[in-house]
Amino acid sequence: MAYLDHAATTPMLPEAIEAMTAQLVRVGNASSLHAAGRRTRRVVEESRETIAGALGARPSEVVFTSGGTEADNLAIKGLFWARHAASGADRVLLSAVEHHAGLDPAHWLGDRQGASVELLDVDEYGRVHPGTLRAAIESAPERVAVISVMWANNEVGTVQPIHELAAIAREHGIPFHTDAVQAVGQLPVSFSGSGVEALTVSGHKVGGPMGVGALLLARGVDPVPVLHGGGQERDVRSGTLDAPAIAGFAAAVRASVDNREEHAARLRALRDELIARVRHAVPDVILNGHPDERLPGNAHFSFPGCEGDALLMLLDAKGVECSTGSACSAGVAQPSHVLLAMGSDAVRARGSLRFSLGHTSTRADVDELVNVIGGVVERARRAGLT
Amino acid sequence: MSGGVDSAVAAARIAEAGHDVTGVHLALSSNPQSYRTGARGCCTLEDSRDARRAADVIGIPFYIWDMAERFHRDVVEDFVNEYAAGRTPNPCLRCNEKIKFEAVLDRALALGFDAVATGHHARLSDGLLLRSVDQGKDQSYVLGVLTREQLSHAIFPLGGSTKAEVREEAAARGLAVADKPDSHDICFIADGDTRGFLAERLGAEQGPIVDESGAVLGTHAGAYGFTVGQRKGLRIDRPTPDGRPRYVLSIEPVSNTVTVGPRSSLAVSSIVAERPVWNGPLAEPYEPLACHVQLRAHGEVYGCRAQVSGGVLHIELDSPATGVAAGQAAVLYSGDTVLGSATIASSS
Numbered sequence A: 001m002a003y004l005d006h007a008a009t010t011p012m013l014p015e016a017i018e019a020m021t022a023q024l025v026r027v028g029n030a031s032s033l034h035a036a037g038r039r040t041r042r043v044v045e046e047s048r049e050t051i052a053g054a055l056g057a058r059p060s061e062v063v064f065t066s067g068g069t070e071a072d073n074l075a076i077k078g079l080f081w082a083r084h085a086a087s088g089a090d091r092v093l094l095s096a097v098e099h100h101a102g103l104d105p106a107h108w109l110g111d112r113q114g115a116s117v118e119l120l121d122v123d124e125y126g127r128v129h130p131g132t133l134r135a136a137i138e139s140a141p142e143r144v145a146v147i148s149v150m151w152a153n154n155e156v157g158t159v160q161p162i163h164e165l166a167a168i169a170r171e172h173g174i175p176f177h178t179d180a181v182q183a184v185g186q187l188p189v190s191f192s193g194s195g196v197e198a199l200t201v202s203g204h205k206v207g208g209p210m211g212v213g214a215l216l217l218a219r220g221v222d223p224v225p226v227l228h229g230g231g232q233e234r235d236v237r238s239g240t241l242d243a244p245a246i247a248g249f250a251a252a253v254r255a256s257v258d259n260r261e262e263h264a265a266r267l268r269a270l271r272d273e274l275i276a277r278v279r280h281a282v283p284d285v286i287l288n289g290h291p292d293e294r295l296p297g298n299a300h301f302s303f304p305g306c307e308g309d310a311l312l313m314l315l316d317a318k319g320v321e322c323s324t325g326s327a328c329s330a331g332v333a334q335p336s337h338v339l340l341a342m343g344s345d346a347v348r349a350r351g352s353l354r355f356s357l358g359h360t361s362t363r364a365d366v367d368e369l370v371n372v373i374g375g376v377v378e379r380a381r382r383a384g385l386t
Numbered sequence B: 001m002s003g004g005v006d007s008a009v010a011a012a013r014i015a016e017a018g019h020d021v022t023g024v025h026l027a028l029s030s031n032p033q034s035y036r037t038g039a040r041g042c043c044t045l046e047d048s049r050d051a052r053r054a055a056d057v058i059g060i061p062f063y064i065w066d067m068a069e070r071f072h073r074d075v076v077e078d079f080v081n082e083y084a085a086g087r088t089p090n091p092c093l094r095c096n097e098k099i100k101f102e103a104v105l106d107r108a109l110a111l112g113f114d115a116v117a118t119g120h121h122a123r124l125s126d127g128l129l130l131r132s133v134d135q136g137k138d139q140s141y142v143l144g145v146l147t148r149e150q151l152s153h154a155i156f157p158l159g160g161s162t163k164a165e166v167r168e169e170a171a172a173r174g175l176a177v178a179d180k181p182d183s184h185d186i187c188f189i190a191d192g193d194t195r196g197f198l199a200e201r202l203g204a205e206q207g208p209i210v211d212e213s214g215a216v217l218g219t220h221a222g223a224y225g226f227t228v229g230q231r232k233g234l235r236i237d238r239p240t241p242d243g244r245p246r247y248v249l250s251i252e253p254v255s256n257t258v259t260v261g262p263r264s265s266l267a268v269s270s271i272v273a274e275r276p277v278w279n280g281p282l283a284e285p286y287e288p289l290a291c292h293v294q295l296r297a298h299g300e301v302y303g304c305r306a307q308v309s310g311g312v313l314h315i316e317l318d319s320p321a322t323g324v325a326a327g328q329a330a331v332l333y334s335g336d337t338v339l340g341s342a343t344i345a346s347s348s
Helices: A014-024 A035-055 A068-087 A100-112 A130-138 A162-171 A243-258 A260-281 A308-317 A337-341 A346-350 A363-385 B005-016 B045-058 B068-084 B091-110 B163-172 B194-202
Strands: A062-065 A091-095 A116-120 A144-148 A176-179 A198-202 A213-217 A298-302 A352-356 B023-027 B062-066 B122-125 B128-131 B207-210 B216-220 B247-252 B257-261 B268-278 B289-294 B301-309 B312-321 B329-334 B337-347
Touching: A014 A243, A035 A062, A035 A198, A035 A243, A062 A068, A068 A091, A068 A100, A068 A144, A068 A176, A068 A198, A068 A213, A091 A100, A091 A130, A100 A116, A116 A130, A130 A144, A130 A162, A162 A176, A243 A260, A260 A298, A260 A363, A308 A352, A308 A363, A308 B062, A337 A346, A346 A352, A363 B091, B005 B045, B005 B163, B023 B045, B023 B091, B045 B062, B068 B091, B068 B194, B268 B329, B301 B329, B312 B337
Parallel strands: A091 A116, A091 A144, A144 A176, A176 A198, B023 B062, B207 B257
Antiparallel strands: A062 A213, A198 A213, A298 A352, B122 B128, B128 B337, B207 B216, B247 B257, B268 B312, B268 B337, B289 B301, B289 B329, B301 B312, B329 B337
């Protein structure tokens, strides 16, 4: 078996499992006033401090959520609502290659809440040019409610010039959100150094548990809540905090950030080997995304003449697990909006696969893929012609 | 795997028999919500989840194949065109012929699979197609159009069981679809209103309803809404002289005329059918062959003599049949064994 889908989810780190299981056997609600509550609150607050420390934020800037999707919703919808109420600003600017957790809340705001949603063009590598953002803002700067551009793309791995983009937003005093779920643990991420007002992190992408994440939210930036209730998190997010998951999440963030340089160098070498050997086995393969400015664990290809679905099924049957990286509607593969935005045609977009490496990946995984990819592509090509 | 009980048990049986099985659900609409939901049909989001859950319980990989374009072209458009031409098509049969055992089979073979298994109630024995042991649920009629080549790559694991046995087995295997009602009607007509579906696509042009002498008895809102043998919904306010009901005898799309008459005029004993397929044990009969014929799904079986000449099949029935509609298949049988089939073009 070769698991090459770490961008979908990666195995939990031993540190995270240990931290989480230690809490699973304990009772206590972090909001309770008695000893059990205090003990739990201590775990939560220490986790908050750990995450803040690892990501260059203050503890008060960490808002725990149920994961990346909730954090993106809170940032985009919450900041739109707050700014719209305050000044009537109605424009939402997003890159055209955002994850659906960013695109769909924005389009919902457009469909139901009167927002004017504008997608920022990307180049052939999937990058937003600072000039594109500047031009978009300056057509009506006072009307821009919120800007969201992901730190690194989940499909093709392209890294955005976040610091430059955030600086442009800052010139105009517009809140800037970035979804950094793929970046943390692979790229250096500093919340305070980045100039963004809001940043999404997810637990299970960095070796923590599923179902937990955080929105890093600068002081003074107050989105309207999406979840109303007890107001546990800075009054912008309600719900009893999941102390075991938060403990595991914090341990994973700490470990993945501490080991990042060594881990990224190892992944990059392994990923480059994977790319070279896949190219050797399938000479007409096309590498998507930026050649250098990409996540170290990401390799994303188009296989001319093949359907991604067929490739995925044949590889699965041979024990190689990867992803088409595209969104599903009723389980039917749609051509990836990311590749289309990068100028790919629908046929090429359909014939694409993402291989993503992580902390358990080895050369043996790459060997397994390389051993079968030639035959699988040949077979998928035959099926593509029927 | 449609999400129903039959395909789930079929998959479980062949997987258990040791085959390397992959479950495939066909996405037949680019907008699944527009098709029949849940209990009544197939092809909806809920059905695809049911199918995936069944595959998980059985322990086989599961994929959705997008056949929406092919289905629309080869089944839905064909259905509309056939009605427009005054014929009465059977879309399930067309789906088996063009989708399940052509588009799906071709793709499966190219991907390295050997066969397509379905939950149809029919048997295969040495490459021959036979009726199911459950005569009430038999589906050999809608498979009778398959060629020998198509049948050689088909597996029907349920043909030796009754529907009741299949449901019981599904429950014993822990498949949640064990009690799911059978599908009925046409999956791509969401509200079951075939006439409305056709009116939307073909327009509703009024035309005359005439008797056999040509006398106009009334008007209709589109000839395609009628089927030969139909009695209800004619809306003729003048009763017949003898008080007996009238039936649709024929539909003439060019003049948009529907001809009605007494039941006795419906009876036919000669049938001409086109595009014959010989998938049984016998060669094409150039001399009259004594056998049986079925003229519609779950219809009566008639003794007959069948003969191919000039590329078309001529069938002489031993006793007259009613409600024989152009566009339906005539499937020939010897006992339980399918001999071949052809599409009914005319009858007299």
